[in-house]
Amino acid sequence: GDPAGSVLKAQDLVKSFGAFKAVDGVSINVQDRSLHALIGPNGAGKTTAFNLMTGMLTPDSGNVTLAGQQVAGLSAGRIAGMGMGRSFQITSLFPDLSVEENIRLAIQAEDPLRMNPWLRAEGIDRINDKARQILTWVGLAGMERAKASSLSYGGQRLLDLGLALANHPRVLLADEPLAGLSVAERERVGDLIKQVSADIPVLLVEHDIDRVFNLADHVTVMNEGRVLLDGTVAEARASDAVREIYIGS
Numbered sequence: 001g002d003p004a005g006s007v008l009k010a011q012d013l014v015k016s017f018g019a020f021k022a023v024d025g026v027s028i029n030v031q032d033r034s035l036h037a038l039i040g041p042n043g044a045g046k047t048t049a050f051n052l053m054t055g056m057l058t059p060d061s062g063n064v065t066l067a068g069q070q071v072a073g074l075s076a077g078r079i080a081g082m083g084m085g086r087s088f089q090i091t092s093l094f095p096d097l098s099v100e101e102n103i104r105l106a107i108q109a110e111d112p113l114r115m116n117p118w119l120r121a122e123g124i125d126r127i128n129d130k131a132r133q134i135l136t137w138v139g140l141a142g143m144e145r146a147k148a149s150s151l152s153y154g155g156q157r158l159l160d161l162g163l164a165l166a167n168h169p170r171v172l173l174a175d176e177p178l179a180g181l182s183v184a185e186r187e188r189v190g191d192l193i194k195q196v197s198a199d200i201p202v203l204l205v206e207h208d209i210d211r212v213f214n215l216a217d218h219v220t221v222m223n224e225g226r227v228l229l230d231g232t233v234a235e236a237r238a239s240d241a242v243r244e245i246y247i248g249s
């Protein structure tokens with residue numbers, strides 16, 4: 001059976017593009033209440049591994065389970081519906097709608113109450129409460145009426161995090177959430193991700209190794225399509241092999 005507390009588990013994933021094996025037998029085990037970072041130099045296969053877990057790509061072989069359910073081979077939409085949250089895409093925002101409308105849509109898409117006219121009035125109150133809660137949480141309270149497209153890049157990322165959280169994911173996957181942000185925004189988004197991970201485990205793909213070492217609990221280091229190290233931040237920090245691949249890249 002699964003080790004206690006394992007939420008997202010990838011086993012022996014393999015993915016080739018033509019003759020090139022981008023991911024070659026990768027296993028990743030994301031535990032409950034952890035901030036798990038997937039790091040490695042450019043071309044290591046991180047994004048490919050990430051896409052194999054979210055269903056954006058189908059593995060040639062290997063297994064992915066989310067809360068014990070098989071997800072490998074299912075569509076990305078289906079996997080998202082089973083609780084695989086992806087954040088910081090920005091592409092999931094409706095740019096011409098307001099911040100609040102974006103959040104309300106995400107809550108309603110998830111909320112079965114919208115289907116029940118008897119519960120509708122109560123449902124609307126609940127949606128308003130929840131929207132307010134999420135916007136406060138991601139630091140966008142006061143920006144409710146702003147068009148999504150009028151937010152700064154960092155603001156749009158925060159809104160996208162709000163959309164992902166509105167769906168009650170079992171796990172949150174974030175591919176380079178800090179890329180392209182200002183120093184202050186990186187600080188803010190990093191803190192939020194850390195907070196989220198207390199409730200919802202987070203798998204984070206990130207290039208900034210210093211930032212990862214300050215935020216993460218657990219680290220999987222990839223190099224050339226394989227897992228070079230899987231362990232605690234302290235173990236990754238102490239590893240000569242990890243230092244070498246970063247210096248070499």
Ligand code: ADP
Pocket residue numbers: 017022040041042043044045046047048049
């Ligand atoms: P990382 O995210 O660690 O930088 P990627 O997963 O993006 O690495 O890429 C790993 C390797 O696979 C790279 O050499 C990349 O060029 C190759 N690759 C990724 N996607 C494709 C694709 N769709 N077709 C061909 N090669 C790809």
